[in-house]
Each structure stands twice: as C-alpha cells, then as structure tokens.
Amino acid sequence: MRDLGAGFKYLMRGQRWVARHGKQFGFGLLPGLITLVLYAAALVALALWGEDFVAWATPFADDWTSPWLGLFRGFLTVVLFALALLLSVITFTAVTLLIGQPFYENLSEKVDRDVSPDGTAPESGLSLGRELWISARDSLRILVRAALWGVLLFALGFIPVVGQTAVPAIGFLVTGFFLTQELTSVALQRRRVELRDRLTLLRSRKTLVWGFGTPLAVSFLIPFVAVFLMPGAVAGATLMARDLLGEETTEEETTEDADNPSPYGV
Numbered sequence: 001m002r003d004l005g006a007g008f009k010y011l012m013r014g015q016r017w018v019a020r021h022g023k024q025f026g027f028g029l030l031p032g033l034i035t036l037v038l039y040a041a042a043l044v045a046l047a048l049w050g051e052d053f054v055a056w057a058t059p060f061a062d063d064w065t066s067p068w069l070g071l072f073r074g075f076l077t078v079v080l081f082a083l084a085l086l087l088s089v090i091t092f093t094a095v096t097l098l099i100g101q102p103f104y105e106n107l108s109e110k111v112d113r114d115v116s117p118d119g120t121a122p123e124s125g126l127s128l129g130r131e132l133w134i135s136a137r138d139s140l141r142i143l144v145r146a147a148l149w150g151v152l153l154f155a156l157g158f159i160p161v162v163g164q165t166a167v168p169a170i171g172f173l174v175t176g177f178f179l180t181q182e183l184t185s186v187a188l189q190r191r192r193v194e195l196r197d198r199l200t201l202l203r204s205r206k207t208l209v210w211g212f213g214t215p216l217a218v219s220f221l222i223p224f225v226a227v228f229l230m231p232g233a234v235a236g237a238t239l240m241a242r243d244l245l246g247e248e249t250t251e252e253e254t255t256e257d258a259d260n261p262s263p264y265g266v
Contacts, residue, residue, distance in 0.1 A: 007211020007240070014236020015229070017111060024107050028231025031100025036227050038095075039088050046084055051077050083154060089220050090146045090175055093182040094139040096230055101132055104234045108186045111238040115249045124190045131189070138185060138195045146178045176213030177202070179220070183213075183237035184244070191245070201244050212240055 018025040046053075054076045061069055097104055112121035124131060153174065156167045181202055188198050202209050216233055220226040242249050 001207070003205060003208040004211040006243075007208040007213070008215060009211075010236045010240040010243070011212050011216060011233065012236070013239055014111075014234070015232035017114070017235040017239075018107075018231045021110070024110060024235075025231050027103050028100070028107055028234065029227060031096045031103055032227035032230040034099055035092060035096040036224070039092065043081075043084060043088065046081060050080055054080060083150070086150055086154075086171075087147070089217065090150065090178060091143055092220060092226055093179050093230075093233075094143055097182055097186065097234075098132075098136055098139055101135055102128065104186050104231075105131070105190065107231060107234055108190065108238045111235045112187070112242070115239065115242070117248055117250055122191045124192055134189060135185070138189070139182065141195060142178060142181055146174075149174050149178075172214050172217050173210055175217040176210055176215075177206070178213075179216050179233075180209045180213035180237065180240075183233050184241045186234055187238040187241035188245075191241075193245075205244060208240070208243075212236065 018028065051073065054073050058073060058076065061072055064072065109121040109123075113119050126134070153167055153171045159167070181198065184202070185195075185198060188201075193201070216229065219229060239249065
C-alpha cells in the first residue's frame with residue numbers, strides 16, 4: 001500500500017515541478033491541445049455519422065420491424081461511441097507523446113538535471129528521427145495490447161453485476177498501467193531501456209504504477225484536464241522512472257527555479 005501512495009506522490013510532484021517552471025508548462029501544453037482538437041473532431045464526426053455507419057454495417061437488419069430495428073441499431077451506435085471514448089482515453093497519451101516528442105524529451109531532460117545530485121541527465125545518443133521511429137514503434141505495440149484489453153473488458157461488461165462493478169474498476173487499473181507505461185517511456189527510452197525491459201520494470205512495482213496511473217486515467221476522462229495535466233504527468237513519470245531504476249534524486253529547488261520564478265505565481 002505504501003507504493004500506491006508513492007505513485008500518487010510522484011504524480012503530484014510532477015505537477016508541482018511544471019508549476020515552478022512556467023515556460024516548460026507552456027510548451028508542454030501544445031502537443032496536448034493539437035491532439036485534443038484532432039480527437040474532438042473525430043468524436044464529433046462519429047456522433048454525427050455513427051448511426052449511418054451502423055446502418056451501413058448491418059444491412060441484414062433492414063427488414064426488421066419496429067421497434068427492434070431502432071433498438072438494435074441504437075444500441076450498436078451507443079456501443080460504438082463508448083468504445084471510441086475508451087480508445088480515446090487509452091491512446092490520447094501515446095498520440096500526444098508522439099506529436100510532442102521533442103517538447104517532452106526536453107522537459108524530461110530538464111527534470112533529470114533539476115533533481116540529479118550532479119545536475120546531469122542521461123542521453124540516448126540517437127538522432128531525433130531514430131527516437132521518433134522507436135517511439136512510434138513501441139507506442140504501436142502498446143496500443144495493440146491496450147486494444148486487446150479493451151475488447152476483453154468490453155465483452156466482460158455484459159456479465160450481470162460483475163460487468164457493472166468489478167469490470168470498470170479493472171478497466172481503470174489497466175488504463176492506468178498503460179498510461180504510465182507510455183509516460184515513463186520518455187525517460188526510459190532516453191536511457192536505452194527496451195520495451196520488454198520497461199514492462200518487466202513496471203510489473204515489478206504494479207502498485208506504484210497504479211498509484212500514479214489510475215488517478216490520471218480517471219482525470220483523463222475530462223479532455224481539457226488531460227491537456228493541462230500532460231506536462232506534469234511527463235515530469236512525474238520521469239521522477240518515478242528514476243525511482244524504478246534506483247537513481248539518486250534530490251528534491252531541492254535549483255538555482256534556475258529561484259532565478260526564473262513561475263509566471264503563474266506558484
């Protein structure tokens with residue numbers, strides 16, 4: 001249970017770090033805003049034409065009598081939109097990190113330098129193109145795993161009682177794990193930690209991961225909140241990655257903080 005609280009603490013420390021570094025917070029908002037606009041457009045399109053898509057995909061029901069035709073297609077339309085929302089929450093972080101790779105890489109490095117006793121940050125030594133390729137490849141692998149979990153949980157949701165109680169709770173834990181996996185990948189990839197090793201590392205401290213990722217998954221259900229929490233989530237994930245790797249960390253405020261107070265007055 002101690003790890004559960006520690007995970008949440010890293011999430012809060014990340015938010016406090018970006019609050020003290022207003023410039024990094026501002027730059028960190030841009031990728032999230034771009035992703036939000038893209039996702040909002042896709043969801044609006046689905047809301048407008050989802051019913052037409054369901055009708056096109058179920059021609060076998062054209063001859064059904066009322067009210068069964070309307071109930072059947074209405075149910076499928078709701079299911080389609082709910083599944084799209086679930087996938088949006090799961091994939092929002094991956095797409096935002098991919099779009100904002102340079103921004104978040106820079107933010108993560110600054111966090112490392114700020115909390116490292118010697119003021120240094122690990123470097124991958126890879127070109128930006130190579131880093132983007134690795135990030136996109138690993139994100140696709142994670143999204144495939146997340147999609148499989150999503151389908152499984154969606155199917156389990158039809159089980160009476162369990163589907164309406166335990167399954168949603170499990171869903172938030174699973175989503176929190178995948179969110180944490182994506183967010184820590186910024187710092188761990190820079191340390192040349194491969195995807196398989198990252199998974200092993202995170203599974204060894206599941207309660208820590210859930211303490212960090214599950215509250216984030218719940219808050220990400222509100223799109224604008226997700227945008228504003230992303231910079232701090234990357235910062236917090238960097239701090240947690242240092243813990244997972246056993247790296248020494250100091251919480252002392254740097255000279256840079258004192259010389260450059262946050263424009264937000266925090």
